[in-house]
Amino acid sequence: xxxxxxxxxxxxxxxxxxxxxxxxxxxxxxxxxxxxxxxxxxxxxxxxxxxxxxxxxxxxxxxxxxxxxxxxxxxxxxxxxxxxxxxxxxxxxxxxxxxxxxxxxxxxxxxxxxx
Amino acid sequence: xxxxxxxxxxxxxxxxxxxxxxxxxxxxxxxxxxxxxxxxxxxxxxxxxxxxxxxxxxxxxxxxxxxxxxxxxxxxxxxxxxxxxxxxxxxxxxxxxxxxxxxxxxxxxxxxx
Numbered sequence: 404x405x406x407x408x409x410x411x412x413x414x415x416x417x418x419x420x421x422x423x424x425x426x427x428x429x430x431x432x433x434x435x436x437x438x439x440x441x442x443x444x445x446x447x448x449x450x451x452x453x454x455x456x457x458x459x460x461x462x463x464x465x466x467x468x469x470x471x472x473x474x475x476x477x478x479x480x481x482x483x484x485x486x487x488x489x490x491x492x493x494x495x496x497x498x499x500x501x502x503x504x505x506x507x508x509x510x511x512x513x514x515x516x517x518x
Numbered sequence: 519x520x521x522x523x524x525x526x527x528x529x530x531x532x533x534x535x536x537x538x539x540x541x542x543x544x545x546x547x548x549x550x551x552x553x554x555x556x557x558x559x560x561x562x563x564x565x566x567x568x569x570x571x572x573x574x575x576x577x578x579x580x581x582x583x584x585x586x587x588x589x590x591x592x593x594x595x596x597x598x599x600x601x602x603x604x605x606x607x608x609x610x611x612x613x614x615x616x617x618x619x620x621x622x623x624x625x626x627x628x629x630x631x
Binding site for chain 1: 549618619
């Protein structure tokens with residue numbers, strides 16, 4: 404069964420606008436970690452932000468923030484003031500399994516920022 | 519610059535060749551990973567090493583053989599690959615624990631002819 408669901412294959416946003424990328428997850432474990440990664444066309448996976456299941460506050464890292472709604476099992480990424488360099492593939496991921504050794508990715512959302 | 523270094527960046531090999539992908543990290547991480555990523559798909563986990571021991575093998579065919587010579591190095595030995603094995607191979611490292619992000623290398627783009 405799909406553990407991480409990203410329902411938006413592609414998103415478009417204008418420069419300087421904010422954009423929200425959706426992510427829902429499925430787990431019965433009360434302890435888990437959620438991550439967002441950016442993958443530009445060059446291929447490297449860049450870690451953006453982390454949210455722990457027990458964290459009381461939404462995570463923020465610069466222009467990135469995570470809208471964490473635990474009861475709805477959603478962890479949406481919000482990018483404020485979009486820049487042209489934000490154009491990339493974005494993956495939501497969750498650690499799972501014994502010892503939380505596995506990082507499992509959603510199918511990704513391609514974001515295109517236009518001038 | 520990434521703190522996880524992968525070599526080579528690109529590799530073209532025939533189905534009868536033997537080659538190796540190399541990965542090195544100097545962040546003191548005790549977990550290292552190999553992922554395979556096909557075009558327009560998410561990365562798929564292949565192997566996990568924890569404290570230099572293989573802890574997860576996601577039913578990967580034996581033509582892929584991982585090796586962890588020490589805590590900083592991770593190799594992936596390739597033999598008798600098929601064209602469908604052509605993909606981006608990503609190495610990553612992390613501290614252990616649920617809140618530790620994986621730090622990825624830039625990947626090796628493998629083409630099997």
